[in-house]
Amino acid sequence: MPVDVRSEVVIDRPLGEVAAYAGDPSNAPAWYVNISSVEWQTSPPLQVGSRVAFVAHFLGRRLAYTYEIVELVPDERLVMRTAEGPFPMETSYEWTPQGPERTRMTLRNRGEPSGFATIAAPVLAGAMRRANRKDLARLKMLLEARPG
Template sequence: MAVDVVTETVIARPLTEVAGYARDPSNAPTWYANITSVRWRTEPPLAVGSKLDFVAHFLGRTLRYTYEVVELSPGRLVMRTAQGPFPMETSYTWQAVDADHTRMTLRNRGEPGGFARMGAGVMAAAMRRANTRDLAALKQLLEAAAAA
């Protein structure tokens, strides 16, 4: 069973600000509750081909994985990992709602293998909850910074 989780929010900040902050992997631990660290394998700045090591805690497990950036444009970022029991693609898209509001969409999809395949439904539900919380944290962070 494939996992394909899409979540989105509207953030009261311009597209360039939202995308600029969210696409910087070094910021991920500040708004993703489950990501504890990010280490650049390639030199910044982010570009197609960049590789990053992530450490996360999810469903009671510590996960270590390497993402490779496969697409990067002003309105989109796509990263993929192939190793481990659950190869994953994560994509971000940003669309201007108006000059001061941005719709951000976060999508995680993959095909769990082995034992992970049996828990794909539970994994998708947990991912949806986590992504919803993470986008809410990003929204709060960026909107509060603007108000300060």
């Protein structure tokens, strides 16, 4: 059973600022509740082919995984993918302007669980949806609190 979770938020900041901050993997621990660390496997700046290792805690388990950037359209779209582990995942960010000072950010996670994760797919999807909403709310709070 595939998992496909899509969440979005409107942030009262210019598109370029939202995309620059959210699209920088080094900022992920500040706004993702479950991500505890990030390590660049390739040198910055972010580009197609870049690899970034993350350590996260999700549903009581420690997860270590490496994403590869597979698509990057500045100020528009970022897609990263991992193929390792029992739950290969693709995460994408999309940014669309909602006026000169507002940006809609869409966060999408999708993957095809295998093994035991197949049985837990509905639970995983619900937990991911809740976590994504919290993460986007935190991103909104962080960016809107910055001096304009």
